[in-house]
Amino acid sequence: MPKKPGAVSSGKKTLTLIDVAKVAGVSPITVSRALSRPEVVSQQAREKVIAAVRQTGYVSNMLAGGLAGSKTRLVAIFLPTIANSIFADTVQALMDRLAQAGYQTLLGLTGYCAEQEEKLLEAVLGRRPDGIVLIGTLHTAASRLRLAQSGVPVVEAWDLSDDPLDMLVGFSHEAVGQATARHLTAKGYQRFAVVTLDDPRGLRRTDSLIAELERQGLQPVRVHVAAAPATLAGGREGLRQLLDQAHTPQIVVCSSDTLAQGVLAEAASRHLRVPQDLAVMGFGDLSSAAHVFPALSTVRVDGQKIGEQVALALLERFTSGPEQPCAVRIDTGFTLIDRHST
Amino acid sequence: MPKKPGAVSSGKKTLTLIDVAKVAGVSPITVSRALSRPEVVSQQAREKVIAAVRQTGYVSNMLAGGLAGSKTRLVAIFLPTIANSIFADTVQALMDRLAQAGYQTLLGLTGYCAEQEEKLLEAVLGRRPDGIVLIGTLHTAASRLRLAQSGVPVVEAWDLSDDPLDMLVGFSHEAVGQATARHLTAKGYQRFAVVTLDDPRGLRRTDSLIAELERQGLQPVRVHVAAAPATLAGGREGLRQLLDQAHTPQIVVCSSDTLAQGVLAEAASRHLRVPQDLAVMGFGDLSSAAHVFPALSTVRVDGQKIGEQVALALLERFTSGPEQPCAVRIDTGFTLIDRHST
DNA sequence: CTGTTAGCGCCTTCAC
């Protein structure tokens, strides 16, 4: 049975532009134009085409379109994982904005096997996406190189690398540290301690916090550096060590909500009231944290805003052409959430 | 500057099969075969091709491949929303399995605007996906019709429609109701009450629960039906109403964890101990529920397993061709999670 | 096992 390769299903030949053109009584190219740039064809032609499309149930083949026009209206998003993810807001906002502008999104999950990540990237590149968004980190250097060579517009979000590939949307960790310090000193806290992960971004926030405190003439800060990954146990151990020392802190600033929860757990087991006896500040504002520990203050990063900014950056690049400056850096800011009763 | 349309970046002409073929000293079709079905070319040719690919950094253009071969290796997934989603496990497992088999996934978010859902579907269909997965519900009837006409293999998951479009992976709500009843009566509960949403699936579970209780000769069950959507307030109101009546229940079975949390809240405000004074059973096992209310029993649906089954069903269909029976129904089952201390 | 031929369905460029 000599069925055409592209045939959709039993017997019915695939509907093409040409079929629609015949029905509408115009040439194929007019159909194409009426669909992609309605403003360049006459009102009359447009209406005939639209009627014919509806009548036939035609659906444009974007593979052919992409092949011929080198515009796929496809954006690939790489993220570590979709489950319980702090990135969900970002992805949601990004996808909404892109869909609104007529772009579809291909999702790539990088969280597991680092060697398979390269295969994933290659497969995705094979679809010739108009843009790629990296949320979190792309693990292998080879992947980053391949991406750079491909010439596809790239936006990195959330995880601020120091040498962005192309565009970048995030926030300043230094600004977070400084703002945290100012906020807390303004509330009257004087004796600070820090529990941070041994992680570049967390350490940058810590350094900045300490610098600001020193600028204000406050006494040295005790810092406990926990080994990655962040765990409750790490937080508990951190507070334990800090309290062993003579000089008891009024507030402990943590580099993540997970560590902060560990600190809270240790505080509870010592019958310290939060925030009266010991205030605790986290980072990230995982939704669960708010439920479980209403007394935990934290820094919220607005994931939704990040997603929107990423979409904006991409769409602008799409319309303005490739001769724009690269390495654009957009700062989305962050929000201090103060849940201390004080 | 007459740059080729498909050009990747400055000056460099896009790399094609032909370029690789020249380097390898074979014909283009041999390159194609070596890449897509390595087993049909000679060892020798394969090695030459692989070397040439590595040397040139060639990335196959799947648009062209899809157009010519009518296999896109693309699967579209529709789901209501990515944020805080109970479906995350399913999507993750599904994507993993598909990626493993060389398929990429296009994500479509249907959760918001029902009219825009149709545009989304059309756009997705334009990419000629090899399969479509519906997680949750596709809202408009028109969309379902279009999908059916398109002839693309479809798997519906989680939300068991009574007339599946094609394949279906889920679990029996009747079985859940019956199993819940049996489990609880076996533990000695006798006076049941139900708080359910006015939702077809929730009501089916409720009916089945009641039928089983009657079969065991237990007295009539009081049912409170709350208007959608599920809220904490709805659960509180439900328990309030149930307790106003003379016959106090020992256990309240809820159609969702959200309602169950409302019931728990109301119970707490009345100083009822859970589960001693009043046991509560939810449905869904949202992860937050477990954290916040360790005493809440619930029914967990194994989202991961569903994702795996969906992938299996699709991949099998892909390999076995379209002349297979449709409307396959796979039951993934569910798990009762008993967190009651009793 | 390998190569040739002929499109896949659309969009570009250029003419009218």
Next chain:
DNA sequence: GTGAAGGCGCTAACAG
């Protein structure tokens, strides 16, 4: 504003 030719990069079908 509209149309005609040509090609995007790949693979199915057949021939060798």
